[in-house]
Amino acid sequence: MASPPVAAILESLATAGKAFDKNEAGSREALIENSRALVAALEIPSEFIQRSFWAEPAMSANIAIAVDVKLFQHLKEAGDAGLSGAALAEKTGFDVDLLERLARHLVAMNILTYHDGAFHATALSKSLAEENYQHSISFCYDAARASFNGFPEFFKKTAYKSPASGGLDGPFQDAHKTKLPFFEWLVATPPYLQYFGSFMSAYRAGKANWYDAGFYPVAERIITGFDAEASDVLLVDVGGGGGHDVAAFAAQYASRPGKIVLQDRESVIAGVLASTEERSYEAQPHDFFTPQPIHAARAYSLHSILHDWSDEKGVKILENLVPALKKGYSRVLLNEIVVSEEKPTLAATSMDMMMLAHFAVRERTEANWRAILAKAGLKVVNIYTYPGVAESLIEAELA
Ligand SMILES: C[S@@+](CC[C@H](N)C(=O)[O-])C[C@H]1O[C@@H](n2cnc3c(N)ncnc32)[C@H](O)[C@@H]1O
Structure with missing residues (x-):
């Protein structure tokens, strides 16, 4: 055009x-x-x-x-x-x-x-001048920029083939002369783990969350119809990190029915449980490559989870969730970028370049999302967007 x-x-x-x-x-x-x-x-x-x-x-x-x-x-x-x-x-x-x-x-x-x-x-x-942005600048300049600068040489060397999905010989490893996966390199190269944490907390700052008014209709789609007899859990946040989403969700829907549960790796949940701050949700260690222990919750949210993984691993994560879902009732909420083929936004494609450079994985188009969900036995019910926000909310359920 x-x-x-x-x-x-x-x-x-x-x-x-x-x-x-x-x-x-x-x-x-x-x-x-x-x-x-x-x-x-x-x-x-x-x-x-x-x-x-x-x-x-x-x-x-x-x-x-x-x-x-x-x-x-x-x-x-x-x-x-x-x-x-x-x-x-x-x-x-x-x-x-x-x-x-x-x-x-x-x-x-x-x-x-x-x-x-x-x-x-x-x-x-x-x-x-704020610390989060200072750390974000250092992370982007020292760690990310080198991978992008190396793209022309790297892709020439690899005959312009897509790097093996989720592999360990991508542009990041080439630029930093390392064999380590990105996250292990961060741990082994202080202070970049800390800087990356700041970058993660800063990059969505000022944007609407999926549960904010005008984005995903929480009351209509998951609060209405909540069935305490199926399970007393309203929402499970799978791989929810330190709990920022569940804490904000609980505060916004204070009079909701049902419990909210945060799940993540043992080390992350140990940090959450060690905090003396009052919690409005339960926290449970759970490896999402193992079967989901909470059955028939009204909703399971996965925020920026599947984009970290290859299609094969993404399907495994979903397959471990599927047996826990109650047909016609449980909703799977993927809060992810949906790359438009017609009108790709800078926010979506620059994150796709980040994923290509650091993890040899990809942001997905709507067709990619439908395919990965279908492989796991799920179907898309609707895709919700909010003006100016890079991530959409894909609502799915058992096919
Ligand atoms: C990109 S972060 C997203 C965190 C949070 N959902 C958000 O949007 O801010 C990915 C999360 O997946 C968690 N994670 C990685 N591997 C996991 C596993 N095998 N089981 C459970 N959580 C895992 C990480 O600890 C991290 O909190």
């Missing part, structure tokens, strides 16, 4: 702008998407190459340096007065001339501002 003409993009921008003024869900993301389309329609090749291959790599590098020398924190602390190049150089241990050149590029890239003889923080740079 040809790119839309500039006039059509401007019209879409105006529509999204009106929606943004009314605070409509997804309008901010629509404005960004249309702005990117506008740049793509206007930029000539020399500008495209300049932006993509020098300006953005230099910006990422300067931001990684900013993390090392706490540049964003110094500007945040300076408040409205900002800091002159000389003052900022003194605080960061930089040569003034070099500091001013690197910081000026961050001004040109809208990360900082410069006025009245001083560099100033922006709302973005203030957020980037």
Whole structure:
């Protein structure tokens, strides 16, 4: 399909702008998407190459340096007065001339501002000064970027074949000269396990959850019709990590019927049980490659679980769930990216590139999801989306 003409993009921008003024869900993301389309329609090749291959790599590098020398924190602390190049150089241990050149590029890239003889923080740079984002930047720059930089050589070397699904000789291993799976490399290479944890908690920040109003109709689909005689469990979160989803779900549906259960690996659940914080859910160790111990719950949610695994392993995880399901009653809720073939979003394809680089696995299209579910004896009931949110909610049940 040809790119839309500039006039059509401007019209879409105006529509999204009106929606943004009314605070409509997804309008901010629509404005960004249309702005990117506008740049793509206007930029000539020399500008495209300049932006993509020098300006953005230099910006990422300067931001990684900013993390090392706490540049964003110094500007945040300076408040409205900002800091002159000389003052900022003194605080960061930089040569003034070099500091001013690197910081000026961050001004040109809208990360900082410069006025009245001083560099100033922006709302973005203030957020980037927070620990979660600082760690995310270090993880992405040191660990992820190397795999992407190595794509051309790696795929040439491997004759442009897809890497063996879930295998241990993918772009990540090649770039980091390791035989370790990604997660083991993180453990063996401090502080990247900690940085990755921050990255995971930061990357969905500010986005709607599947159980928020307007996304998956929780009351209609799982609370209505709850049958305490089938099981006293309303929701099981399989591979729910530290319990952030179940805690938020329990708080939002405080007057719901039934129990909520968090399941994950023994080591993860031990951490949850060791916490002194009051819990609104039960926590149970469960390896999802073994049969699901809770039968006939109303719903089983798997959030960002299957995308970590090959189709073969994904089917095994689902097959271990299937005997626990009550036909016509239990719902399987997969909170996952569904990659659109027609109109793929940057959020979906960049996560697909992350999965290709680090795990040699993939984000899936709707056809891929239907196939993997069918292999395990399940069928899709409906796919719910929320404007501007990368992950959909796929509701499935016994076929
Ligand atoms: C990508 S994280 C998703 C965590 C959480 N559902 C979320 O969306 O934030 C994958 C989770 O799967 C868990 N996991 C990995 N292997 C597992 C297994 N064999 N059995 C149970 N949980 C497992 C991990 O401990 C981790 O919490």
